Amino acid sequence: MQDDLERVLFDEGTILTRLDEMAAQISEDYRDRELTVIAVLNGGTKTTGEVVFKQIALPEVAGRHILILDDILDSGLTLSAIRRKLEIARPKSIKVCVLLKKRIERLAPIEADYVGFEIGNEFVVGYGLDYMERYRNLPCVGVLRKELIAA
Numbered sequence: 001m002q003d004d005l006e007r008v009l010f011d012e013g014t015i016l017t018r019l020d021e022m023a024a025q026i027s028e029d030y031r032d033r034e035l036t037v038i039a040v041l042n043g044g045t046k047t048t049g050e051v052v053f054k055q056i057a058l059p060e061v062a063g064r065h066i067l068i069l070d071d072i073l074d075s076g077l078t079l080s081a082i083r084r085k086l087e088i089a090r091p092k093s094i095k096v097c098v099l100l101k102k103r104i105e106r107l108a109p110i111e112a113d114y115v116g117f118e119i120g121n122e123f124v125v126g127y128g129l130d131y132m133e134r135y136r137n138l139p140c141v142g143v144l145r146k147e148l149i150a151a
């Protein structure tokens with residue numbers, strides 16, 4: 001499966017080291033505050049750019065410090081929609097943490113407060129990121145070979 005990668009960007013050791021650094025930074029920043037972490041399990045952006053929430057109820061966030069965790073900040077449509085939805089419930093603060101951030105112009109106004117790695121405008125897979133439900137279990141993040149991506 002690793003043969004389907006054009007190249008590896010971050011191997012497992014590099015990712016684990018960076019995750020430890022980010023965890024330490026977040027622990028330090030929220031030392032005296034209780035933190036509620038909301039992990040986005042599936043981006044859920046349709047090709048139209050509309051974000052559909054399949055979860056029936058959002059967690060109770062009023063008055064809490066929220067950290068939204070996602071795999072990648074790409075167009076920003078997903079995280080921006082989630083943030084707007086959470087803001088309605090009046091949390092005390094909202095920050096965003098992503099493993100990867102693409103260096104591109106966003107389609108929606110959102111930036112991340114904690115970023116594992118910045119990458120170029122390439123389609124990446126592995127370490128939880130999938131292409132058509134494949135490659136999610138790769139222990140590294142890499143660029144998928146272009147010929148494997150449906151036109």
Ligand code: XMP
Nearest residue numbers: 043073074075076077078123124125129130
């Ligand atoms: P945006 O920021 O565009 O991201 O709303 C929505 C979701 O799309 C997925 N995504 C990717 N998945 N490689 C992937 O495997 C990529 O390069 C990529 N870019 C976006 C991801 O689930 C994200 O949460």
